[in-house]
Amino acid sequence: MVYSEQLADRLREILNAFKGVTEKKMFGGLAFLLYGNMCCGVVGDTLMIRTGPDLYETTLQKSYARPMDFTGRVMRNFVYVDPKGIQSNESLHELVNLAVNFASSLPRKTKSQ
Numbered sequence: 236m237v238y239s240e241q242l243a244d245r246l247r248e249i250l251n252a253f254k255g256v257t258e259k260k261m262f263g264g265l266a267f268l269l270y271g272n273m274c275c276g277v278v279g280d281t282l283m284i285r286t287g288p289d290l291y292e293t294t295l296q297k298s299y300a301r302p303m304d305f306t307g308r309v310m311r312n313f314v315y316v317d318p319k320g321i322q323s324n325e326s327l328h329e330l331v332n333l334a335v336n337f338a339s340s341l342p343r344k345t346k347s348q
Contacts, residue, residue, distance in 0.1 A: 271344025
């Protein structure tokens with residue numbers, strides 16, 4: 236499981252402002268969950284964000300975005316963002332906030348789920 240610790244640290248810095256964030260190794264990388272709902276993560280040097288259905292197609296129109304397809308099958312509402320799309324802290328914040336907004340709209344998961 237190899238992923239960019241530098242990108243993971245950048246995500247931690249942003250997500251530190253939110254309560255209910257946990258980390259879990261998955262998808263061959265590191266995922267960040269908000270109250271048990273996947274929000275964003277790192278796979279290699281690529282950012283993974285959960286957009287939700289309303290912003291999925293719009294996000295995919297960006298030149299640096301592509302569908303998340305780590306198994307060869309596309310996962311709807313999840314997008315990979317290539318490193319060039321997150322070079323600036325501003326763009327990373329924008330994308331992470333998009334993912335946080337969607338994840339926070341979901342019902343919180345309890346440990347028994």
